[in-house]
Amino acid sequence: MSTLVGTALxxxxxxxxxLDAVDVAIDxxxxxxxxxxxxxxxxxxxxxxxxxxxxxSGSLEIFGLDAMVERRRLRARIGFVAHAPGLYPALSAAxxxxxxxxxxxxxxxxxxxVLDLIGLADAGRxxxxxxxxxxxxxxxxGRAVLHxxxxxxxxxxxxxxxxxxxxxxARVMRGRTAIIATHDHxxxxxxxxxxxxxxxxxxxxVPTRLRVVH
Amino acid sequence: MRTISIAxxxxxxxxxxxxxxxxxxxxxxxxxxxxxxxxxxxFQIDSHNAVAIAPGVLWMALVFAGLVAFGRAFAAERExxxxxxxxLTAAPPAAIFAGKALAAALLLAICEAVLLPAxxxxxxxxxxxxxxxxxxxATVGMAVLGCLFAxxxxxxxxxxxxxxxxxxPLWIPFVVVGGQAVQAAMGGSVTGQATGLLLDLDILFVVxxxxxxxxxxxx
Amino acid sequence: xxVAAGFIFLYAPTDALQGPxxxxxxxxxxxxxxxxxxxxxxxxxxxxxxxxxxIAADRLARALVMGMIWAKPIWGTFWTWDARLxxxxxxxxxxxxxxxxxxxxxxxxxxxxxxxxxxxxxxxDVPVVHFSVTWWRTQHPGxxxxxxxxxxxxxxxxxxxxxxxxFLAGVMIAIRYRIEVLMDQAAEKTVPAPxxxxxxxxxxx
Numbered sequence: 001m002s003t004l005v006g007t008a009l010x011x012x013x014x015x016x017x018x019l020d021a022v023d024v025a026i027d028x029x030x031x032x033x034x035x036x037x038x039x040x041x042x043x044x045x046x047x048x049x050x051x052x053x054x055x056x057s058g059s060l061e062i063f064g065l066d067a068m069v070e071r072r073r074l075r076a077r078i079g080f081v082a083h084a085p086g087l088y089p090a091l092s093a094a095x096x097x098x099x100x101x102x103x104x105x106x107x108x109x110x111x112x113x114v115l116d117l118i119g120l121a122d123a124g125r126x127x128x129x130x131x132x133x134x135x136x137x138x139x140x141x142g143r144a145v146l147h148x149x150x151x152x153x154x155x156x157x158x159x160x161x162x163x164x165x166x167x168x169x170a171r172v173m174r175g176r177t178a179i180i181a182t183h184d185h186x187x188x189x190x191x192x193x194x195x196x197x198x199x200x201x202x203x204x205x206v207p208t209r210l211r212v213v214h
Numbered sequence: 215m216r217t218i219s220i221a222x223x224x225x226x227x228x229x230x231x232x233x234x235x236x237x238x239x240x241x242x243x244x245x246x247x248x249x250x251x252x253x254x255x256x257f258q259i260d261s262h263n264a265v266a267i268a269p270g271v272l273w274m275a276l277v278f279a280g281l282v283a284f285g286r287a288f289a290a291e292r293e294x295x296x297x298x299x300x301x302l303t304a305a306p307p308a309a310i311f312a313g314k315a316l317a318a319a320l321l322l323a324i325c326e327a328v329l330l331p332a333x334x335x336x337x338x339x340x341x342x343x344x345x346x347x348x349x350x351x352a353t354v355g356m357a358v359l360g361c362l363f364a365x366x367x368x369x370x371x372x373x374x375x376x377x378x379x380x381x382x383p384l385w386i387p388f389v390v391v392g393g394q395a396v397q398a399a400m401g402g403s404v405t406g407q408a409t410g411l412l413l414d415l416d417i418l419f420v421v422x423x424x425x426x427x428x429x430x431x432x433x
Numbered sequence: 434x435x436v437a438a439g440f441i442f443l444y445a446p447t448d449a450l451q452g453p454x455x456x457x458x459x460x461x462x463x464x465x466x467x468x469x470x471x472x473x474x475x476x477x478x479x480x481x482x483x484x485x486x487x488i489a490a491d492r493l494a495r496a497l498v499m500g501m502i503w504a505k506p507i508w509g510t511f512w513t514w515d516a517r518l519x520x521x522x523x524x525x526x527x528x529x530x531x532x533x534x535x536x537x538x539x540x541x542x543x544x545x546x547x548x549x550x551x552x553x554x555x556x557x558d559v560p561v562v563h564f565s566v567t568w569w570r571t572q573h574p575g576x577x578x579x580x581x582x583x584x585x586x587x588x589x590x591x592x593x594x595x596x597x598x599x600f601l602a603g604v605m606i607a608i609r610y611r612i613e614v615l616m617d618q619a620a621e622k623t624v625p626a627p628x629x630x631x632x633x634x635x636x637x638x
Contacts, residue, residue: 076304086295
């Protein structure tokens, strides 16, 4: 059964057409890479798939639920790493995660687990603003998996990540359905089974199957 | 209840951030003291008219400080990205709103703790329990309304202009009733009715803004 | 409206105390009531996403202006902070805010949602403001309409004016609604220009 089915997703900003009738479908456990130039519509599409934005028209079904109606229920099962990290700079990594544990309604023990997972266990009590960009990106990724989501949506997470960032991505994506937007074809090759290429808001060509190379 | 713990967590997060960066409260405190000093010269206060003028100065200072304080609750660019991160969780938007309004109200209350003594000092008026309670009650109502419209305005252009236009009409009842309460209290008479009215207004608008929060914060 | 004008100037006897200026009273009160009525419709409309823009604002502005003209000879001043004037001013400010929000927010869902919230809060605020200012002080002469001693002819003139004003409001609302519907249709038909950077040629990354 498909985890996510988007049909004729269209997004207009005023007279600007950012997405033009995009169809996308993913099965459970699959990893999909969304490729395209800057301005092709990757972020717009990913925000719609993560229920962070509503499309102008089109329909979206996730886990069998209508995404326009069941947003709150779906958000409990989706993790989103947005373009901007949106962390609290005055709070430490642990405090950032602890806060989101309360929001998500998950146990505080997850904070230590996730800090281990993203390699920031010794980030200590430094405010998040003092962390390196790579570390901040890791923190954003960690926050997205606090509640163990079934679907993970990542918008260019590799942009600020350091070299072992790809390993981290592979670790968090394992066992989950994932959609990742990236410029990096090699990374897409490594992490995903399928690709979707966007140009000017439209899907180009047929979604291809990638050979997974380790 | 989860809603309450979420609201408290949001408020704690805001207050902790403010405590560590100390951006807002010093600026507000400085503003109100400055306003009092200017009022003193502008109005030529003497012992006769102090009681008549002091309430007006108090509420003017509060209104302007409030606009700044509540506007900041949602304003910063980074707040937008993090606000979205909060909304994309399982947390109810009304709880998030309540937390932010609570934190903003407390920050304004800290500013009032500077304003009221300074007012008493400069203008020679009496600060009674009635004065303080009137101001605090009004702060609650002003906070929920100010934060609701600040949330709306944060995502719209021309926000500095729009926030006062939307918020001030709704603050007028608080200023009118609160002004009356403070004036009566400073003059030594009874304020029971005014205080009761402030409480009614608070209840009305806390309920309304909680219901409206969902539509304003989220899509 | 011509009919109403006829009644006002020819039929009703001159008010003993206030003179001919008092005739403005008819239009003034009618406008104010119609304006508030329009705002009530805005409230409902806000919930159902009907869009009414300039009509109520025009009514409001006219109510305020006429109130000021009436005030000048009577009280010797153009403005005074009593309950009626204050709440009408507040109504006008809220309406200005409503229009600004509608114009400045993202068109579509967001603008409609925000405007609806503003409309609802505004609608509730006007009586609250009115009540609080009344509670505090008032200078506006008591409502003549409820007064028994209003001569029959004046009452008739007033009611006719009221009816004509409301009818006019209804017509203008209907026209405005049609305009909004047409504008929406036009917006949807616009062929949108896709956003793209011209540098995509050659697949350079």
